[in-house]
Amino acid sequence: MCGICGIFNMSKDQPVAEALIDRMNAKLSHRGPDDCGTYINDLIGLGHRRLSVIDPRNGKQPLCNEDGTLWITYNGEIYNYRELRAILAKRGHRFATNCDTEVVVHAYQEFGPDCVTKFNGMFAFAVWDAKKELLFLARDRMGIKPLYYAVRGSNFIFASEVKAILEHPDVSAEVEARAIPEYLLCTCLLDSRTMFRNIQSLSPGATIMVQNGVVRTRQYWSLATDGLGHNGDSFAHCRDQVRELLDSSINLMMVSDVPLGTLLSGGLDSSIVSAIAARQIRGRLKTFSMGYHNSRTIRPDDTDPHYAHLVASAYHTDHADLLFQPSEYSDVMRRVTWHVEKPVDLTSPSLFLLYRDVKPTVTVVMSGEGADELFAGYFFFLDNRPDGQLTEFPWAPYLDEVSALLDPAFARETRCVEHIRATLTDELSSFHTDDRLNKFLFLFLKYYLVDMLERLDKTSMAWGVESRVPFLDHRLVEYVVNMPSSYKSSSSSEKILLKSIATDILPADIVKRKKRPVPIPVDPKTVLTQCKRANELVQSSDSRIGNYFNKRQVDDFFKRKGQFKTTDNLAVYRTAHALIALDAWHSTFGVTS
Secondary structure, three states: OEEEEEEEEOOOOOOOOHHHHHHHHHOOOOOOEOEEEEEEEOOEEEEEEEOOOOOOOOOOOOEEOOOOOEEEEEEEEEOOHHHHHHHHHHOOOOOOOOOHHHHHHHHHHHHHHHHHHHOOEEEEEEEEEOOOOEEEEEEOOOOOOOOEEEEEOOEEEEEOOHHHHOOOOOOOOEEOOOHHHHHHHHOOOOOOEOOEOOOEEOOOOEEEEEEOOEEEEEEOOOOOOOOOOOOOOOHHHHHHHHHHHHHHHHHHHOOOOOOEEEEOOOOHHHHHHHHHHHHHOOOOOEEEEEEEOOOOOOOOOOOHHHHHHHHHHHHOOEEEEEEEOHHHHHHOHHHHHHHHOOOOOOOHHHHHHHHHHHOOOOOEEEOOOOHHHHHOOOHHHOOOOOHHHOOOOOOOOOHHHHHOOEOHHHHHHHOHHHHHHHHHHHHHHOOOOOOHHHHHHHHHHHHHHHHHHHHHHHHHHOOOOEEEOHHHOHHHHHHHOOOOHHHOOOOOOOOHHHHHHHHOOOOHHHHHOOOOOOOOOOOHHHHHHHHHHHHHHHHOOOOOOHHHEOHHHHHHHHHOOHHHOOOOHHHHHHHHHHHHHHHHHHHHHOOEO
């Protein structure tokens, strides 16, 4: 796992400055603490920061093919690289290293842009084709690895993180107005937007080709919508197939030349990953759970560490409970904002602390992300209204209340509510199925999950930790999305099929445990303080965020007056946190409107 960046001067009127690539590279140093490199050749400049995971002694980047006509800067892991290497070797390709990076550049040489369809893994990379004067960029199918770009004048600029792009003198930290209400109203950004004006995110499963001053984007993979819920296999057959695919995915992701472990919360998803990994690894698997000192829980035995120990004991893992002081959560907020490059959600500070304390022991971890979106772990979010009446994303059920806080002129300018509802209508109308739950899960996979994966990447790579997600092997995803939703959730239970698999390998208490969110330190005093602080940030005469909001409405909202008398407590707390985080983002990046 690494950090990449680069500049392509499409007009060829001036060479790329090496000092600029160095500055962009320096902004990514946390992603690649083991090595750095650049390749500069007049109109192209590539930068790389390396986190050594496969073949640590070799594989320095940027890396080229045999004759130096193809150069690559690459971030990620191709789990089937050994299989591809054998195929390419039979076709005459010669390799100087044992790393997957070299396989990617030779696969591009052999298959061209279609090479991405051969990869099983998580990746974001750029290949410079010197003969064709062509720059090719690609992102993995599920969007596990981020990749951002900007086109400013004749310069095409890209990087693993926005902060590196902001080093370019032609790119400034300006707010993308449409992103503000999208962040507040649906917690994710639409249309490949970032929070920064003129900076885009390359969509999952997409490539870009830049040649002769033309930037062309192509979608090489997307979730199929025609077959949702149409898999005719029996429950027993689906169960066996999912278990086989999950075993295969974890086996592929065990490949590492540096210490590897798993995150083990004691929830269903991470426990399944840990149990299967413990069976496959040589020696004892290292596992990690987290929590906060003095956390308020209904029962002492209802914490993540308690349940994690049940699995750790059953599989004799080398387990560590990582416990933090509640004050650490708020202390790291500004640092987390700098790393995630958007207003911080409630769980990111906890993940940031978790990866900080994992790093001294392991460099690679596997976790259970993606299982909730695939197997309907969010059943309590689901809305029973017909598709045509769905007016908000299922995970953001307070659109009417929160949209009422926006300044009317700002709401008209961004057309935020109309755009969100049009997006929902377009997505739901694209299906040729009556399997309503699978339609909802598609929305989770396409929007909610991508935002969550970005958070996962940024909080782990902040400490040079590579996070792998076995549930998001594209083979498993493609199979599960087409299973009938009745195999996933019912009115009385969520994750039906996954629990059936877990029954054979996990303690019964894990299978029966109710879903719990990532631990955060919250008490009634915190909630009151947050609400007061959020209101003050909007009402202040020198407010950084006040222009976005109707100040009277915001004041009524937090004081539960007028139309907000019966507003849900969770809506109030989440909104308070969102406004504080939005202000912190403006402050951290010096964003102008």
